[in-house]
Amino acid sequence: METEADGENHHHQVQSRSTKVSAQNKDKHDLTRHNRVHTGEKPYHCLTCQKTFAQKSNLVKHRITHTGEKPFRCLTCQKTFARKFVLDNHRRKHTGEKPYHCLTCQKTFARNFKHDLTRHNRVHTGEKSYHCLTCQKTFALKSTLDKHRTHTGEKPYHCLTCQKTFSRKFVLDKHRRTHTGEKPYHCLTCQKTFALKSTLDKHRRTHTGEKPYHCLTCQKTFSRKFVLDNHRRTHTGEKPHSCTICNKTFIQKSNLDSHRRKHTGERPYSCSVCEKRFSTKYFLTKHMRTH
Numbered sequence: 001m002e003t004e005a006d007g008e009n010h011h012h013q014v015q016s017r018s019t020k021v022s023a024q025n026k027d028k029h030d031l032t033r034h035n036r037v038h039t040g041e042k043p044y045h046c047l048t049c050q051k052t053f054a055q056k057s058n059l060v061k062h063r064i065t066h067t068g069e070k071p072f073r074c075l076t077c078q079k080t081f082a083r084k085f086v087l088d089n090h091r092r093k094h095t096g097e098k099p100y101h102c103l104t105c106q107k108t109f110a111r112n113f114k115h116d117l118t119r120h121n122r123v124h125t126g127e128k129s130y131h132c133l134t135c136q137k138t139f140a141l142k143s144t145l146d147k148h149r150t151h152t153g154e155k156p157y158h159c160l161t162c163q164k165t166f167s168r169k170f171v172l173d174k175h176r177r178t179h180t181g182e183k184p185y186h187c188l189t190c191q192k193t194f195a196l197k198s199t200l201d202k203h204r205r206t207h208t209g210e211k212p213y214h215c216l217t218c219q220k221t222f223s224r225k226f227v228l229d230n231h232r233r234t235h236t237g238e239k240p241h242s243c244t245i246c247n248k249t250f251i252q253k254s255n256l257d258s259h260r261r262k263h264t265g266e267r268p269y270s271c272s273v274c275e276k277r278f279s280t281k282y283f284l285t286k287h288m289r290t291h
Contacts, residue, residue, distance in 0.1 A: 033055060036042070042052035044059040048066045053059040061083060064070075070080035072087040076094045081087040089111050092098070098108035100117040104124045109116035119141060122128070128138035130145040139145040147168050155165035157172040161179045166172040174196060177183070183193035185200040189207045194200040202224060205211070211221035213228040217235045222228040230252050233239065239249035241256040245263045250256040258280045261267070267277035269284040273291045278284040 036054040042054045044053040044056050046052075046059060046062055046066075048063075051062065053062065064082045070082045072081045072084050073079070074081075074087060074090055074094075076091070079090065081090065092110040098110050100109040100111065101107070102109070102117060102120055102124075104121075107120065109120065111117065122140040128140045130139040130142050131137070132139075132145060132148055132151075134151045137148065139148065155167045157166040157169050159165070159172060159175055159179075161176070164175065166175065177195040183195045185194040185197050187193075187200060187203055187207075189204070192203065194203065205223040209223075211223045213222040213225050215221070215228060215231055215235075217232070220231065222231065233251040239251050241250040241253050242248070243250075243256060243259055243263075245260070248259065250259065261279040267279050269278040269281050270276070271278075271284060271287055271291075273288075276287065278287060
């Protein structure tokens with residue numbers, strides 16, 4: 001005769017076998033998905049565009065590109081997104097959260113996978129896994145390889161105002177602002193506006209005092225990369241800027257420009273008091289003190 005204890009024991013055995021079978025099925029499913037990395041099999045088809053996918057979850061995400069559906073909403077600004085991870089990244093613009101840390105330099109980032117932190121790590125590792133098949137030049141980012149059109153001369157981006165063409169979209173966007181005068185980037189400290197984000201980033205350092213560029217020889221720091229480049233030449237002795245008239249060489253291009261005026265006689269700097277003209281801003285400033 002079966003006792004209550006026997007019944008419970010049987011139940012646990014059945015439950016244990018069920019859990020074991022479930023785990024085995026999951027392992028088998030994971031292996032099947034992994035094998036497609038090697039076989040290239042893509043059994044899931046989009047009925048709209050016939051694009052194929054190795055995983056059903058990717059097909060589900062892809063379908064949204066046809067429907068325009070954006071089911072994920074930011075509760076702060078009500079902006080909607082097609083993908084949850086994009087919403088998660090967006091939220092951090094409001095919170096300022098940067099949960100991803102570089103283990104080498106401790107810099108923090110709002111995004112990780114295939115984004116800010118992953119890209120940043122290549123600064124330390126020097127990894128350049130993307131190759132140009134024409135010249136074998138390597139790149140840290142696929143997007144940079146895609147933009148590397150030096151061989152084809154392709155310039156697919158057109159300015160509708162002047163018909164000038166560009167190989168990269170962001171260069172076209174920058175160029176358009178020369179027509180519109182648009183300055184969409186604002187300094188939150190002094191409200192000054194800029195046409196380029198890179199110019200805003202440089203400007204911010206005048207408020208923060210940040211100097212992220214380091215000389216590896218003397219450890220001196222600089223707020224602008226071009227200033228660091230010029231400084232390095234004080235260690236190397238390099239003078240890459242050459243006068244085409246007398247062949248004199250200079251560390252900085254600005255010094256070459258000033259030197260050329262000795263040959264041309266050009267005096268672009270004018271005193272606002274007496275209208276006397278000078279070849280360099282330095283001599284104008286010195287002269288102004290006499291007034």
